[in-house]
Amino acid sequence: MTVAATKEYVGVARDRVGNFNGKQLVYASWDHHLLFAAPFLLYAAPQMSFRELVEGPLTALVQPDPDGAAIDWTQVEWLKSNQPWTPDFERSLADNGIGHKDQIRFRTPNLTTLAVAA
Amino acid sequence: MSTVFIALQANEETRPIIEAIEIDNPHAVVNRQPAMVKIDAPNRLVIRKETIEEQIGRAFDLQELHINLITLGGNVDEDDETLTLSWAE
Amino acid sequence: MDMKATKKKLGLKEKYRVMTRDLGWEPGYHTKEEIFPYATYEGIKVHDWDKWEDPFRLTMDAYWKYQAEKERKFYAIIDAHAQNNGHLNITDGRYLSALKVFLQAISPGEYAAHKGFSRVGREFPGVGTQVACQMQAIDEIRHAQTQIHALSNYNKYYNGFHAFADARDRMWYNTVARSFFDDAMSAGPFEFMIAIGFSFEYVLTNLLFVPFMSGAAYNGDMATVTFGFSAQSDEARHMTLGLECIKFMLEQDPDNLPIVQGWLDKWFWRGFRVLGLVSTMMDYMLPKRVMSWREAWEIYGVENGGALFKDLARYGIRPPKGWDDAEKATDHMSHQIMLGLYQWSFGTSLHSWIPSDEDMAWLSAKYPTTFDKYYRPRWEHIRKLAAEGKQFKNFGLAKLCQTCQLPIVFTEPDDPTMACHRETTYKGEKYHFCSDGCQHVFENEPEKYIQAWLPMPALFAELEGDIGKWMDWVSLRDGQDNGDYVGSVDQRNFEQWRGLATSNS
Numbered sequence: 001m002t003v004a005a006t007k008e009y010v011g012v013a014r015d016r017v018g019n020f021n022g023k024q025l026v027y028a029s030w031d032h033h034l035l036f037a038a039p040f041l042l043y044a045a046p047q048m049s050f051r052e053l054v055e056g057p058l059t060a061l062v063q064p065d066p067d068g069a070a071i072d073w074t075q076v077e078w079l080k081s082n083q084p085w086t087p088d089f090e091r092s093l094a095d096n097g098i099g100h101k102d103q104i105r106f107r108t109p110n111l112t113t114l115a116v117a118a
Numbered sequence: 119m120s121t122v123f124i125a126l127q128a129n130e131e132t133r134p135i136i137e138a139i140e141i142d143n144p145h146a147v148v149n150r151q152p153a154m155v156k157i158d159a160p161n162r163l164v165i166r167k168e169t170i171e172e173q174i175g176r177a178f179d180l181q182e183l184h185i186n187l188i189t190l191g192g193n194v195d196e197d198d199e200t201l202t203l204s205w206a207e
Numbered sequence: 208m209d210m211k212a213t214k215k216k217l218g219l220k221e222k223y224r225v226m227t228r229d230l231g232w233e234p235g236y237h238t239k240e241e242i243f244p245y246a247t248y249e250g251i252k253v254h255d256w257d258k259w260e261d262p263f264r265l266t267m268d269a270y271w272k273y274q275a276e277k278e279r280k281f282y283a284i285i286d287a288h289a290q291n292n293g294h295l296n297i298t299d300g301r302y303l304s305a306l307k308v309f310l311q312a313i314s315p316g317e318y319a320a321h322k323g324f325s326r327v328g329r330e331f332p333g334v335g336t337q338v339a340c341q342m343q344a345i346d347e348i349r350h351a352q353t354q355i356h357a358l359s360n361y362n363k364y365y366n367g368f369h370a371f372a373d374a375r376d377r378m379w380y381n382t383v384a385r386s387f388f389d390d391a392m393s394a395g396p397f398e399f400m401i402a403i404g405f406s407f408e409y410v411l412t413n414l415l416f417v418p419f420m421s422g423a424a425y426n427g428d429m430a431t432v433t434f435g436f437s438a439q440s441d442e443a444r445h446m447t448l449g450l451e452c453i454k455f456m457l458e459q460d461p462d463n464l465p466i467v468q469g470w471l472d473k474w475f476w477r478g479f480r481v482l483g484l485v486s487t488m489m490d491y492m493l494p495k496r497v498m499s500w501r502e503a504w505e506i507y508g509v510e511n512g513g514a515l516f517k518d519l520a521r522y523g524i525r526p527p528k529g530w531d532d533a534e535k536a537t538d539h540m541s542h543q544i545m546l547g548l549y550q551w552s553f554g555t556s557l558h559s560w561i562p563s564d565e566d567m568a569w570l571s572a573k574y575p576t577t578f579d580k581y582y583r584p585r586w587e588h589i590r591k592l593a594a595e596g597k598q599f600k601n602f603g604l605a606k607l608c609q610t611c612q613l614p615i616v617f618t619e620p621d622d623p624t625m626a627c628h629r630e631t632t633y634k635g636e637k638y639h640f641c642s643d644g645c646q647h648v649f650e651n652e653p654e655k656y657i658q659a660w661l662p663m664p665a666l667f668a669e670l671e672g673d674i675g676k677w678m679d680w681v682s683l684r685d686g687q688d689n690g691d692y693v694g695s696v697d698q699r700n701f702e703q704w705r706g707l708a709t710s711n712s
């Protein structure tokens with residue numbers, strides 16, 4: 001369906017990557033860890049390595065969760081755009097195919113401290 | 119069956135109006151809440167000018183209801199003598 | 208003119224005809240299409256505009272008389288409130304956050320509704336419709352003014368009220384309400400009527416005003432009770448206009464049904480998301496609570512909304528598409544949003560707090576299947592962090608929904624432990640949503656929503672993530688307007704002044 005209009009209606013996407021000062025947005029979230037109310041919004045250069053993203057902002061952000069310090073990043077299961085996916089830690093976000101506004105998720109099935117009250 | 123309702127501010131002006139609504143709608147349920155009174159009835163509620171006038175002892179224009187009205191539910195029909203709320207059965 | 212002819216007192220129906228219908232005329236030197244160029248492009252077919260009638264049959268002379276009466280009553284109480292330090296009669300300073308939500312998110316919506324009704328009153332060809340829209344346009348600007356005026360008494364003493372217009376335009380938790388109105392105002396006149404007149408006024412307004420005003424009465428806030436009831440006395444008329452409008456469209460032509468149903472689906476869901484803020488106010492921000500959000504939803508959503516859709520079934524209307532998801536969300540949304548407000552409270556022009564033991568006992572009684580299971584563990588952990596001197600602040604900010612613009616705090620309808628992830632790609636760009644409802648709205652009109660200004664991405668695009676600059680830009684005074692209520696300037700002042708008012712020391 002299109003927008004009902006009196007003449008041809010064309011929108012301009014506002015959050016295009018070109019508007020982000022050479023950087024991009026990446027969304028990251030930890031499945032079943034809803035102490036964090038929403039997926040994180042990260043602002044990163046596409047040249048940043050995946051390791052830097054994980055060991056930098058992501059590790060810092062998850063610390064308030066009681067499971068935060070126990071994450072073994074070599075063991076977590078990853079998803080990108082809701083599909084199983086394997087990142088290369090040494091390569092850049094761009095080389096890992098993480099585009100602007102992509103959502104990555106990670107799972108730690110053995111860490112469930114705050115998941116559901118017994 | 120569906121419920122129609124009308125809610126009025128709880129004050130001196132509405133006290134006799136609510137009494138009149140109770141007289142005309144014995145099937146209605148009056149709920150008193152903080153600062154407001156909500157009157158529920160199955161399918162239909164009729165508010166009559168004449169009964170209100172008997173309760174307050176003066177002429178009353180049904181549109182005066184607007185001053186103290188909070189909310190209502192149901193299809194509205196108003197003329198000089200009555201205001202009716204109803205849902206299609 | 209023969210004045211004698213008008214001497215006889217007209218009956219209500221007759222007077223309504225004379226003072227609405229008879230104000231219209233047949234244009235002589237322009238076509239109707241030239242005068243009303245926006246009446247047909249949405250696809251709604253109207254054969255007889257005279258079939259539109261205001262069931263209250265209110266005419267302009269009576270309108271002015273009753274509105275003047277309402278204003279006199281309003282200002283008598285507002286003056287008394289100001290003269291008697293009414294701000295110290297509220298139950299607790301926490302209550303102020305409910306007022307800040309109202310002033311930042313809702314009052315500017317009144318003003319937007321005023322602009323919208325002024326416009327559609329001009330765009331509709333029917334005279335009855337024009338008169339009703341004109342009255343509503345005047346009502347809505349009155350609501351904006353009386354609310355701002357009443358709450359200005361609180362602005363003299365407390366933080367977070369001073370820049371409500373900036374907060375409304377720029378602050379992340381308010382753009383849900385702003386985008387709702389912007390979306391309606393950029394639609395055609397018929398869609399606007401469904402959005403505001405029907406969905407907002409008829410289906411949702413009870414859930415907004417009635418709990419707010421009873422809440423104010425319960426919490427000793429006479430100023431808000433007064434503006435609320437003064438505004439609400441107009442809402443019954445607005446709701447009736449909205450219902451009349453939808454019946455009119457459905458009766459005029461069978462081809463209107465699918466268009467109207469599509470708008471209903473859209474605007475129900477958009478309105479339900481705005482109510483997320485209201486649910487949080489009801490369950491968390493009122494020191495003395497009237498009823499839970501769940502209980503209010505039972506009365507005004509399930510019972511009254513249910514009755515309405517049953518009534519409209521005779522036209523072929525079914526309940527809105529998101530109805531079942533709304534029901535499932537009702538036991539979760541207030542907790543999910545309050546957890547967000549608390550962890551991002553460094554960026555809110557209102558205070559939030561960790562619920563007390565007593566609050567949590569109330570929440571588990573009102574939400575027996577969800578609070579203790581899902582939300583209590585998070586609050587207790589947050590309380591433990593605070594006790595260790597590590598107030599929980601989530602500097603990760605949030606992914607926002609492209610449609611409703613709320614942070615995506617919501618979970619899968621059937622799995623409250625799993626965040627709801629919805630995304631789509633349109634013309635090479637990724638877009639994210641909080642729910643199927645918001646994704647459907649987007650996919651029906653992607654060209655519209657790709658233009659959305661989303662507050663959190665904008666922080667990076669426009670300010671490169673500089674929080675200090677952002678605070679200046681949204682007129683947020685760090686350490687005064689934001690953060691935990693405990694230890695805030697508002698708390699200190701309220702308690703000190705209340706002490707002075709109730710003792711001699």
Ligand SMILES: [Fe+2]
Pocket residue numbers: 317320346347350438
């Ligand atoms: Fe209003």
Ligand SMILES: [Fe+2]
Pocket residue numbers: 320347408441442445
């Ligand atoms: Fe309204």
Ligand SMILES: [Zn+2]
Pocket residue numbers: 480608609610611612613640641642645
């Ligand atoms: Zn959404």
